[in-house]
Amino acid sequence: MYLKYLDYSEFDGTPDEWSIEGFTLKKINLIVGKNASGKTRALNIIANLGNLISGYKPQLYSSGNHLLKFNNDTRLEYLLKLKDNKVIEEKLIKDNKTLLDRGMNGIGKIFAVKINDFIDFQTPDNVLACSARRDSVQHPYFEELFQWGDLIRHYHFGSQLGKDHLIISTPDKPAKVDLKDENSIVFKIGLESFGEEFTELIIDDMRHIGYDIEIAVYAPLPSIKVQGLPAGEVIGIIVKESSVNKHISQLDMSQGMFRALALLIHINYNLLTKTPNCLLIDDIGEGLDFERSTALIKLLIDKAKESAVQLIMTTNDRFTMNSVPLEYWSVIHRVGGKCRVFNYDNSRKIFDEFVYTGLSNFDFFATEFYEKGFDEK
Numbered sequence: 001m002y003l004k005y006l007d008y009s010e011f012d013g014t015p016d017e018w019s020i021e022g023f024t025l026k027k028i029n030l031i032v033g034k035n036a037s038g039k040t041r042a043l044n045i046i047a048n049l050g051n052l053i054s055g056y057k058p059q060l061y062s063s064g065n066h067l068l069k070f071n072n073d074t075r076l077e078y079l080l081k082l083k084d085n086k087v088i089e090e091k092l093i094k095d096n097k098t099l100l101d102r103g104m105n106g107i108g109k110i111f112a113v114k115i116n117d118f119i120d121f122q123t124p125d126n127v128l129a130c131s132a133r134r135d136s137v138q139h140p141y142f143e144e145l146f147q148w149g150d151l152i153r154h155y156h157f158g159s160q161l162g163k164d165h166l167i168i169s170t171p172d173k174p175a176k177v178d179l180k181d182e183n184s185i186v187f188k189i190g191l192e193s194f195g196e197e198f199t200e201l202i203i204d205d206m207r208h209i210g211y212d213i214e215i216a217v218y219a220p221l222p223s224i225k226v227q228g229l230p231a232g233e234v235i236g237i238i239v240k241e242s243s244v245n246k247h248i249s250q251l252d253m254s255q256g257m258f259r260a261l262a263l264l265i266h267i268n269y270n271l272l273t274k275t276p277n278c279l280l281i282d283d284i285g286e287g288l289d290f291e292r293s294t295a296l297i298k299l300l301i302d303k304a305k306e307s308a309v310q311l312i313m314t315t316n317d318r319f320t321m322n323s324v325p326l327e328y329w330s331v332i333h334r335v336g337g338k339c340r341v342f343n344y345d346n347s348r349k350i351f352d353e354f355v356y357t358g359l360s361n362f363d364f365f366a367t368e369f370y371e372k373g374f375d376e377k
Contacts, residue, residue, distance in 0.1 A: 003278065009065045031043075075093075322362050333368075349373065
């Protein structure tokens with residue numbers, strides 16, 4: 001199941017009003033736009049709602065009106081309205097049948113499968129009914145919504161991505177790994193779960209994007225000593241490039257190299273566990289040169305095509321735009337607090353017309369061709 005439609009607004013009718021409407025998504029997506037246009041915010045909306053639904057971060061935010069539609073075997077829609085950190089409306093609709101309808105004060109009706117009828121219920125207005133009433137016997141239809149939220153992975157490619165995170169290995173206290181945390185040391189559990197298959201995938205992918213490494217291990221870093229903490233070795237990722245005799249620890253890698261390595265570690269682990277999920281990658285390619293950025297994006301698209309993963313990336317980088325076909329694009333154009341999305345679903349004629357210009361994909365964005373096409377009016 002993947003997200004195919006998003007409407008969102010917050011603080012309606014106030015100076016802080018912000019909205020993005022009619023945002024259609026496909027299995028593979030690149031969101032482009034100017035700085036502060038709403039690219040990162042769009043990913044945050046998806047990730048935050050997923051965390052709410054799954055209970056990973058159950059704290060409600062002060063305002064937010066959501067309408068989500070999903071692509072799966074059935075037609076699934078989820079509506080959630082929040083105000084003053086409370087739920088004021090929540091609905092789940094499957095194949096045009098409303099299974100959950102909850103309003104103010106947490107009062108509503110919910111369909112119970114075993115009795116084939118609706119029952120009245122009341123849930124505290126500071127929690128989601130889809131989470132609080134999750135029940136595989138009476139309300140199994142909540143499960144796929146929960147799984148969607150639980151399996152979202154959100155990465156900020158322009159960040160450290162765990163470069164400054166190490167593990168102190170102590171025999172009596174295994175390190176915990178949070179798969180939703182982009183800084184988590186996923187390499188460790190990947191090795192434990194899949195062994196050489198995992199490391200070979202990482203090495204092959206790194207070579208594919210232009211980093212010719214021959215070794216990738218998780219080992220003690222003898223140069224790092226930590227005082228005042230329990231006894232144990234400080235462990236991190238170490239690689240060896242084919243053309244260099246010296247081993248390189250994650251602390252000594254360039255930021256661009258480590259970002260690529262960390263992202264590929266996370267994604268390959270997700271794919272090996274065969275859990276369909278949604279990958280959100282903000283500022284994809286940030287800090288990489290043209291060749292490596294292009295190769296990484298093509299690799300990610302190929303992996304998404306061959307799996308059940310939905311891939312949603314953002315960029316405002318010229319090289320990245322030129323390396324991703326327009327069929328995957330969604331351009332966010334913001335005027336004040338309102339964001340409009342242009343993509344192949346709602347602007348097919350304009351997208352098709354651009355092919356005949358002979359210009360680059362970046363020109364499609366820079367000239368705002370997506371908004372007016374050849375129409376000068």
